[in-house]
Amino acid sequence: MADLRVTLNDGSPIPQLGFGVYHVPPPDTARVVRTALGLGYRHVDTAQGYGNEAQVGEGLRASGVPREDVWITTKLDDGRHGYDEARAALAESLDRLGTDYVDLFLIHRPKGADVETWRAMCALRDEGRVRSIGLSNFSRRGVRELVDATGVVPAVHQIRVNPRTPHRAMQRFHRRRGIVTESWGPLREGRLVAHPTARRVAERVGATPAQVILRWHLQRGLVVFPKSSDPGRLAENLGALDVELSRRDLAAIDRMRRRP
Numbered sequence: 001m002a003d004l005r006v007t008l009n010d011g012s013p014i015p016q017l018g019f020g021v022y023h024v025p026p027p028d029t030a031r032v033v034r035t036a037l038g039l040g041y042r043h044v045d046t047a048q049g050y051g052n053e054a055q056v057g058e059g060l061r062a063s064g065v066p067r068e069d070v071w072i073t074t075k076l077d078d079g080r081h082g083y084d085e086a087r088a089a090l091a092e093s094l095d096r097l098g099t100d101y102v103d104l105f106l107i108h109r110p111k112g113a114d115v116e117t118w119r120a121m122c123a124l125r126d127e128g129r130v131r132s133i134g135l136s137n138f139s140r141r142g143v144r145e146l147v148d149a150t151g152v153v154p155a156v157h158q159i160r161v162n163p164r165t166p167h168r169a170m171q172r173f174h175r176r177r178g179i180v181t182e183s184w185g186p187l188r189e190g191r192l193v194a195h196p197t198a199r200r201v202a203e204r205v206g207a208t209p210a211q212v213i214l215r216w217h218l219q220r221g222l223v224v225f226p227k228s229s230d231p232g233r234l235a236e237n238l239g240a241l242d243v244e245l246s247r248r249d250l251a252a253i254d255r256m257r258r259r260p
Contacts, residue, residue, distance in 0.1 A: 003042075004218055004241060008155040009178040010125075012103070012132050015071050016218050017241055018043025018225035019234060020184065026052045032229045033059025037070065039235055045184075045225045047075035047108055048093055057098035067099055075108035075136055076121075082113045086120035090129060105130040106158060109137045118146045134158065134182075140173050147177070156223065158182035162192060163216060163256040182223040187213055197256050207243045214240035216253045 005013040019036050021029055021044065029052040033044060037060065046056045053074060060070060074097070080089035094100060105124065107117055121133040134156035135143060147153050157174055161167055161183035174181050187210060192198055198209035205212065210226075214237060217224040226237050245253075 006180055006221060006223065008132055008180055009153060010132055010155050012155070014104070014132070014156070014180070014223055015041075015043040016223050017041075017214065017238065018045055018071065018073075018223070019237070020045040020225045020227040021052055021056060022047070022050055022184075022227050024050075024052060024227070024229050026055050028229055029055035030059035030062060032234075034063045035231050036234050037063035037065045039231075039238055041234070041238060042069060043071040043073075043223075043225065045073045047106075048077035048080070048089060049075065049108060053093055053096040054098075057096060061098065071103045072097065072099070073104040073106065074102050075106040076117065078109055078111050081107075081111050081117045083116040083120045086117045087124065090124055094129065101129050101131060103131045104134060104156065105132075106134045106136045106156070107138075110139075110142050114142065114146060115149045118150055118152070122150060122152050132156070134179075136182075140170060143173075143177075143179075153177055154179055156180045156182050158184055160185045161217070161222060162186050162188050163213065163253050164188060164192065166254075166257055180223060181221075182225070183217050184225070186217050186224045186226055192256075195256060197252055201245070201249045201252055205243060205245065205249065207239070208236055210236055211240040211243050212245065212249070212253070215243040215245050216250060219245055219250060 004016040007013050074093050124130040125133050132155040134154040136158040157179050171181050192213050193209040202209045202212045228234050
């Protein structure tokens with residue numbers, strides 16, 4: 001199975017395909033994480049607000065996969081903005097996860113005191129408690145304000161991206177500044193797998209519609225992490241690493257943006 005990674009602007013290689021644990025109930029999270037890592041995933045996306053960081057750590061330890069082989073992302077809770085609060089919040093996350101660092105720490109949403117929060121993120125990175133730092137759900141103006149105030153460009157910006165809502169202007173903004181785009185909601189809550197274009201391309205390349213949509217993200221240079229707790233679906237999504245889309249296929253999926 002292919003191991004696709006992109007290099008962030010701080011030099012860290014991030015696995016392009018991961019899995020998210022948003023809305024995975026805490027009692028199920030450790031099992032899901034262990035299963036996913038056993039299948040071959042090496043990128044887990046969680047958040048303080050999801051309430052399942054401790055179970056992510058439990059699943060990692062139960063999997064037997066070395067900590068250094070797994071990319072873990074977590075996100076700052078909305079109520080923990082500000083320099084001291086952000087630092088304290090990260091310490092709590094590390095304790096719940098059972099690790100002494102996370103690979104990526106994101107500001108989950110803009111909520112005020114963002115510049116001081118970003119300064120805290122920069123300090124945490126410099127101290128080695130966080131390998132990379134970034135943002136989630138910001139506007140272009142919000143990103144610019146943080147960069148202008150600190151001179152530090154986010155390594156990633158996590159936004160909702162899929163073929164129906166590709167946010168091309170934001171992606172161009174990211175590319176000009178060396179920011180990697182991370183995509184949440186890549187399958188549009190599963191609705192895109194029924195799209196006629198996804199089905200036609202899937203039949204042509206011998207894959208499933210979900211694999212085709214995820215592969216579109218990968219070949220467009222996006223980091224993507226669909227959410228699922230079903231072992232079969234986790235395995236199916238991981239199979240996107242072994243799919244290859246032609247320029248014709250990519251263009252057809254691009255056109256889904258303007259076709260029902």
